[in-house]
Amino acid sequence: MLGRSLREVSAALKQGQITPTELCQKCLSLIKKTKFLNAYITVSEEVALKQAEESEKRYKNGQSLGDLDGIPIAVKDNFSTSGIETTCASNMLKGYIPPYNATVVQKLLDQGALLMGKTNLDEFAMGSGSTDGVFGPVKNPWSYSKQYREKRKQNPHSENEDSDWLITGGSSGGSAAAVSAFTCYAALGSDTGGSTRNPAAHCGLVGFKPSYGLVSRHGLIPLVNSMDVPGILTRCVDDAAIVLGALAGPDPRDSTTVHEPINKPFMLPSLADVSKLCIGIPKFQFCILTFCYKEYLVPELSSEVQSLWSKAADLFESEGAKVIEVSLPHTSYSIVCYHVLCTSEVASNMARFDGLQYGHRCDIDVSTEAMYAATRREGFNDVVRGRILSGNFFLLKENYENYFVKAQKVRRLIANDFVNAFNSGVDVLLTPTTLSEAVPYLEFIKEDNRTRSAQDDIFTQAVNMAGLPAVSIPVALSNQGLPIGLQFIGRAFCDQQLLTVAKWFEKQVQFPVIQLQELMDDCSAVLENEKLASVSLKQ
């Protein structure tokens, strides 16, 4: 039952094959078994069981609220949840219990979904590994999959197999791990530069970033207001569409949501024929990438990803779609531009954390200024403080023109690149999601957060600059037995069309299901080895 898709389990609930409480308990028990993954910061067991009970009553009375009624979901810990601690994986918000629900959370609850808990992330969503939160890194369930382990055994150089567990990617790594390990059927992430799509690609999931303005940000603790969107992580495209259907729409509490009428529910037709489609393959992206990031010694796009990308393009072509190369000349500046805009908004948004109204406050009471300084030093990690510092630098009067204004102009050029591509007749763009499959944690932390974020967001970031919808679809396993994802990018507010194409593609590639049987049966062995992992963590 746990391995099924949201749509399947929803049908099972309706047919009474399983009750919401049984489903909830199964998920809770799996959450406990997979605790070592560190996917959850808070498990809201009582809340979930109570919700399940209510859902069960509704099913008994034949008053189901819809596809999401009784479905276990998880929410990234940067969405406000009324009465449930919301930490952003930061000391600053440890113990902070919001008095309100984010609009997206409220909408899921209104549809009868069961909130299993709050998932782990990089502190304030600043990172691409889910390794930089105060609660420790998230482990990729694929580290323990049969597919990966068998490949490792074949490799004679394989070292201690439990100490080189893999990262999930990030920053919504907890949500990705939670869905990937079957502890829930869908999870909310957030996506500012790729934070939903990146861990989806590493964890073999569908990671969807809706158009900016389609889904409310009210209650999402901001990273970059002008780029943040709530993201959706599921095991298949149809599931993502169901969740999107529940979330999309204008919100009077978020003035940036649009009032365009949307087709509801988001039913995705099964595309029989792609011959009328035009798929754009950005041609410069990779060349510029090597040029641009030589100084960071960025590993190049892995040949496996490159080859899968080409195969995917060929697949569309062979099925009759028009596949053309498109030029996105300014996207190469996206990361640099993003750095300026992101840190500037971070500097501004983080100003509210002063220890006065909520969250962490230090004991120093010499002066208000001293209290601020110490509170923020204790509350934020180096990554957050570093971004605040750079952001304030870019916003200084003497720097504003040279950095912020220029970055805004480049952002416009990047957005225009996409507009031009779509105006030339392209329906969706096809790119890789990440440079390679997930890497081991010990490998990942050899580079600092900033370098990693710059590398890992390379294919995903420009989309946020332009506010477009994009989705990462798992395509195949690498030679190491790890998932690789490709990204589809659609026209603004053509989310449904994008997902329809993605659904067709998903059906063609038949991505294998993660085999965690060994893990489930033998979790005690894994738990014993957890000590080893945490020792290495501190190195």
Next chain:
Amino acid sequence: MAAPMLRWGCRGRRWAFARVDGGSCHRRGAPTGSTSNQIRGESSVAQQPLHTAQKTRKGEHKWAAVVGLEIHAQISSNSKLFSGSQVRFSAPPNSLVSFFDASLPGTLPVLNRRCVEAAVMTGLALNCHINKKSLFDRKHYFYADLPKQSQVIPKTVRIKQIQLEQDSGKSLHDNLRSQTLIDLNRAGVGLLEVVLEPDMSCGEEAATAVRELQLILQALGTSQANMAEGQLRVDANISVHHPGEPLGVRTEVKNLNSIRFLAKAIDYEIQRQINELENGGEILNETRSFHHKLGCTMSMRDKEGKQDYRFMPEPNLPPLVLYDATSLPAGADPQQVINIDQIRETLPELPSVTREKLVQQYGMLLEHSFTLLNEVGLLEFFQNVIKETRAEPKKVTSWVLNTFLGYLKQQNLAVSESPVTPSALAELLDLLDSRTISSSAAKQVFEELWKREGKTPGQIVSEKQLELMQDQGALEQLCHSVMEAHPQVVMDVKNRNPRAINKLIGLVRKATQSRADPVMIKEILEKKLSL
């Protein structure tokens, strides 16, 4: 600084709205919006001068003072600028605080339509150019910006810009327990920031300009503009220089909360700067506060030094687009758009027009019309008296402005606290007009009325027998008796001493207990003395 801990985050933001100067607000170019190109601050100069009194500054000829003002007026609205919390004065601390006002993470601003309309209305009333497209800016501090240096035009004050901003909360420092208590009730209340160009040169001019703005805001209903309740707060930028030389270093005197203190503080600060410079000292570019008990300004010793507000566009609010009759899209939902022309139609009569009407209608002096409008409730009082009395408007003006206002001032009362009602004064003036009583008797009646004994002027007149003597025979008899009793004075009159007749008139009036008309007495006396 009013609320030092609130300087971070949203409560310190400033929202550019409408301005009448050309160019951009923050002395930098127009940033490109995230998804569309916006033009910021593109506007033409057209402003309504605020009239200030024509007073020459006493004292220094060598020095010229330059005064500019930044006025923050709380918008009169039911809810705050970006949240649904109520706006109310003197509510229990922190009882009017929404999640947004408390800056809870994840909350977003939602613009209050009423506040935008109030800003548009005020802009229209002041003849400002209203930007059709406005972008919201975040400011990371709440100190005001430098005003532009510009030429001084005597007796008119130009308006540089009007902006929509959020008010801050209040903090209360408990030094004994080294604690700071914070009240966020006021945090997020809509503010209109009106920047007046440095066209003033003394406290009184500044006071007059503020008073005029206060009257306009009150007439519009866009702000209650009550300074005592903090609904109107003024910061003054002050410098002195020798005419013809570059402007001097400026100080900012903050949080002036009454018009009287405003004038005092500015004059004190001008004199302080002059003294400082004449004694070889220098003026620091600093923030000062006015100590109203000591009557002097003092440095606030701002530890922060010069602030960089790190402005950036507010990403959570789309550009605000205002429409007029020509640009209004067809079929637009009136609830979703703001139509400038529609607001223009609802503009009430402005004080300058009211004054002009008073001058024309009642033939009063312009300065009298100023006084009538400047005292809260006085114009209404005046108009009610006019309505009920047959007396000449000039007579009414004189009684209201001299006698009535004089009594009020003497006892420090507001018009609303007056013991004399408009009807009572009207009745009194009728008695005077019909020559039932003399003007001196009228003054006596007024004094009686002031005692709040609940009597009408008519009752007072008859009780005190203040009616003018109308009986010619009796008056002639009285004159005769007086002449007989004072032969020496009669002799003086006959010897052509011009003052002597007045003495006789006085004696007769005294004998009548001032009830006789002196003109009548004079006529009788002259006849009897065959002059």
